[in-house]
Amino acid sequence: MKRLLALILILVLVSCGSWVYATQMPEEVVGTGTDDGHEDRIFGNCYATEDWVCMSFPYDCERGFFRFTSIPIPQGATINACTMYVDILSTLYDSPWVDIFCEDTASATTLSGELWCIKTRTKTTAYATWNELNIGAGVKPTPELKTVLQEIVDRSDWNANNDLAFIFISGSDKQFYVDSYEEGHPAKLHVWYTVEEAEADMRIKDDWRFTTHFMRDWRFQNVGEWGITPKFANGEILKRLEDGKVAHVVGRQ
Numbered sequence: 001m002k003r004l005l006a007l008i009l010i011l012v013l014v015s016c017g018s019w020v021y022a023t024q025m026p027e028e029v030v031g032t033g034t035d036d037g038h039e040d041r042i043f044g045n046c047y048a049t050e051d052w053v054c055m056s057f058p059y060d061c062e063r064g065f066f067r068f069t070s071i072p073i074p075q076g077a078t079i080n081a082c083t084m085y086v087d088i089l090s091t092l093y094d095s096p097w098v099d100i101f102c103e104d105t106a107s108a109t110t111l112s113g114e115l116w117c118i119k120t121r122t123k124t125t126a127y128a129t130w131n132e133l134n135i136g137a138g139v140k141p142t143p144e145l146k147t148v149l150q151e152i153v154d155r156s157d158w159n160a161n162n163d164l165a166f167i168f169i170s171g172s173d174k175q176f177y178v179d180s181y182e183e184g185h186p187a188k189l190h191v192w193y194t195v196e197e198a199e200a201d202m203r204i205k206d207d208w209r210f211t212t213h214f215m216r217d218w219r220f221q222n223v224g225e226w227g228i229t230p231k232f233a234n235g236e237i238l239k240r241l242e243d244g245k246v247a248h249v250v251g252r253q
Helices: 002-015 144-153
Strands: 021-024 038-039 052-056 061-071 077-090 097-102 128-131 137-143 160-170 177-178 187-194 199-205 208-213 246-249
Touching: 038 052, 077 144, 077 246, 097 144, 144 160
Parallel strands: 021 199, 208 246
Antiparallel strands: 021 187, 038 061, 052 177, 061 160, 077 137, 077 177, 077 187, 097 128, 097 160, 199 208
């Protein structure tokens, strides 16, 4: 069944006349203590190794920060969906009332011990608003963030495997605290994107990936450990399926 579905998908892509690849990025997780934290809104002190990230204006922790490394999205890709998942500390702090930006840079750096370690970072023009009351403790998704991430991916100096940071800014009296990397429940990032270019990956599931390469000629292609792959009669596609997991495809626009 997997092979049949793969073949149908390949033929649909070819019939469309262009190559568009819907990719689910592998889940990204905040990976170290200095990749999340918050900042004192009055004195500018930077808190990067606390057990929580505080984003609550009246409690002097106006800004929160979350950094994800080695984002595999290529420059110019179209972001179809983007959601962060945060683990809310308790029902005492479960009212997110924040605007969510990305740091407007080609590759975000970790938090330092310097004053105003978040406020001094340039924010994207695009942002998403998350205003909800008493949503409960535990893991919760943010609103859609695709427009915010799109602004970063569209930068001319963005490259696949650069680092990305989100900045949360509170401007209300609502209390919003989430667990941090130090607490063992770091934020996670899920992204779907599409690419239309000469070389791309399509990750359907963790164990199923299509890899495509364009060629200038349509002779037989050696695909390494899977041997020689014969071409289709129409000369448009070369394919190879390996246990329903990998399809090696060669096509042209």
